[in-house]
Amino acid sequence: HGTSRVNEKGHLEIGGVDVVTLAEQYGTPLYIYDVALIRARARAFKETFEKHGVKAQVAYASKAFSTIAIVQLIEEEGLSLDVVSGGELYTALKAGFPPERIHFHGNNKSRSELEMALDCGVGCIVVDNFYELQLLEELSRQRETVTDILLRVTPGIEAHTHDYILTGQEDSKFGFDLNNGQADEALQQAMQSTSLHVLGIHCHIGSQIFETTGFVLAAQKIFQKIADWREEYGFVPQIVNLGGGFGIRYTNEDDPLPAAQYVEQIIAEVKTQVEKFSLPMPEIWIEPGRSLVGDAGTTIYSIGSRKEVPNVRHYVAVDGGMSDNIRPALYEAKYEAVLANRVLDANEEVVSIAGKCCESGDMLIWDLPLPKAEAGDYLAVFCTGAYGYSMANNYNRLPRPAVVFVENGEAQLVVKRETYEDLVRLDVPLKIKVKKG
Numbered sequence: 033h034g035t036s037r038v039n040e041k042g043h044l045e046i047g048g049v050d051v052v053t054l055a056e057q058y059g060t061p062l063y064i065y066d067v068a069l070i071r072a073r074a075r076a077f078k079e080t081f082e083k084h085g086v087k088a089q090v091a092y093a094s095k096a097f098s099t100i101a102i103v104q105l106i107e108e109e110g111l112s113l114d115v116v117s118g119g120e121l122y123t124a125l126k127a128g129f130p131p132e133r134i135h136f137h138g139n140n141k142s143r144s145e146l147e148m149a150l151d152c153g154v155g156c157i158v159v160d161n162f163y164e165l166q167l168l169e170e171l172s173r174q175r176e177t178v179t180d181i182l183l184r185v186t187p188g189i190e191a192h193t194h195d196y197i198l199t200g201q202e203d204s205k206f207g208f209d210l211n212n213g214q215a216d217e218a219l220q221q222a223m224q225s226t227s228l229h230v231l232g233i234h235c236h237i238g239s240q241i242f243e244t245t246g247f248v249l250a251a252q253k254i255f256q257k258i259a260d261w262r263e264e265y266g267f268v269p270q271i272v273n274l275g276g277g278f279g280i281r282y283t284n285e286d287d288p289l290p291a292a293q294y295v296e297q298i299i300a301e302v303k304t305q306v307e308k309f310s311l312p313m314p315e316i317w318i319e320p321g322r323s324l325v326g327d328a329g330t331t332i333y334s335i336g337s338r339k340e341v342p343n344v345r346h347y348v349a350v351d352g353g354m355s356d357n358i359r360p361a362l363y364e365a366k367y368e369a370v371l372a373n374r375v376l377d378a379n380e381e382v383v384s385i386a387g388k389c390c391e392s393g394d395m396l397i398w399d400l401p402l403p404k405a406e407a408g409d410y411l412a413v414f415c416t417g418a419y420g421y422s423m424a425n426n427y428n429r430l431p432r433p434a435v436v437f438v439e440n441g442e443a444q445l446v447v448k449r450e451t452y453e454d455l456v457r458l459d460v461p462l463k464i465k466v467k468k469g
């Protein structure tokens with residue numbers, strides 16, 4: 033997919049660059065991003081709204097992968113940005129992202145994070161709970177400014193990939209409940225404040241969703257409420273944000289829709305609702321993370337040791353694992369992979385790919401057909417662009433891998449590999465003198 037292909041040497045090539053060359057140059061594990069594919073995904077979202085003449089913002093959920101370079105690329109493509117912490121906001125600002133196109137999320141923003149957001153002038157703050165509502169009101173009042181907010185509501189729909197659970201009162205740590213009066217109370221409080229301006233309503237129903245049903249149900253529930261709120265409080269939203277969560281294909285078991293289809297369904301439903309309640313058409317905002325960067329990322333590992341459990345399985349170990357991709361251990365996530373330096377070798381066996389962390393659960397892929405691999409071969413694991421680097425950690429004091437962007441035959445290092453020195457940089461040695469003897 034994307035610009036990936038097999039070159040004349042039988043090597044995997046991405047963005048016109050041989051990944052074996054990249055592995056040799058930058059070392060492994062290495063995350064490689066197909067920039068053209070990210071651009072294509074971004075444009076597909078934007079163009080679908082444009083085609084239907086709908087005012088919209090597509091905000092990249094930077095939790096999926098937040099670095100200065102990706103933020104710059106997102107800016108270049110004209111998208112907005114969703115950040116959920118002071119750290120993600122700092123990254124965005126360092127990248128020169130226009131603050132007015134930043135949306136600040138999170139269920140427990142601290143006072144200092146909110147102050148940072150107000151200081152730099154983010155486009156809006158997505159208020160999640162009563163504590164935040166009060167804190168933000170107080171901070172905005174002190175500054176004598178009016179802060180644009182969205183209210184995050186929990187519509188009582190939970191998407192588990194392709195099932196939707198309709199719960200009367202959803203058990204979720206996020207948002208104001210739409211069904212028990214919380215959302216009404218929050219809206220009333222926000223509208224009473226002269227320091228807050230409610231731009232609109234936000235909801236997010238889940239992640240790695242394959243169908244459009246959940247978005248349609250969420251829109252229906254939200255607009256029903258909006259119609260009530262217009263009657264009761266004269267509230268008419270400028271914006272309705274339906275969140276992210278559009279699924280991608282990790283393996284053949286996954287069956288996502290093209291991005292445009294989710295957007296078209298969302299537009300159609302919003303139009304239906306708007307007509308039904310004779311409301312003005314709001315701007316539609318969405319905030320995809322995974323579907324913008326997920327399948328654009330590939331991780332390259334070096335293969336090292338092997339272990340055979342006779343008549344049971346062959347373990348083949350790589351030089352990374354749950355430290356650079358925690359998703360298999362955390363969610364039993366499945367991946368596909370090839371031998372990057374011998375993609376088409378027909379001499380296959382079935383192996384299980386182990387990571388190098390000291391945990392039995394550190395397995396990347398079970399039962400993968402692969403050409404007979406030896407130490408020094410390179411393994412390419414696909415679709416690691418979202419929640420890979422961003423959830424990477426230093427377990428076992430493994431340095432975090434480097435990240436390279438490739439496009440039109442050129443490669444650019446965008447995150448350096450961590451060094452051992454980096455690993456101890458923040459450590460403070462003991463002051464207590466060690467007793468001798």
Ligand code: LLP
Nearest residue numbers: 093236239240276277278319320321322419
């Ligand atoms: N908006 C909100 C409010 C969210 O909570 C999320 C994801 C997104 C947007 C972006 O969702 P996406 O389009 O990426 O599905 N670590 C997990 C995924 C956690 C998603 C959390 N929220 C994983 O690796 O699958």
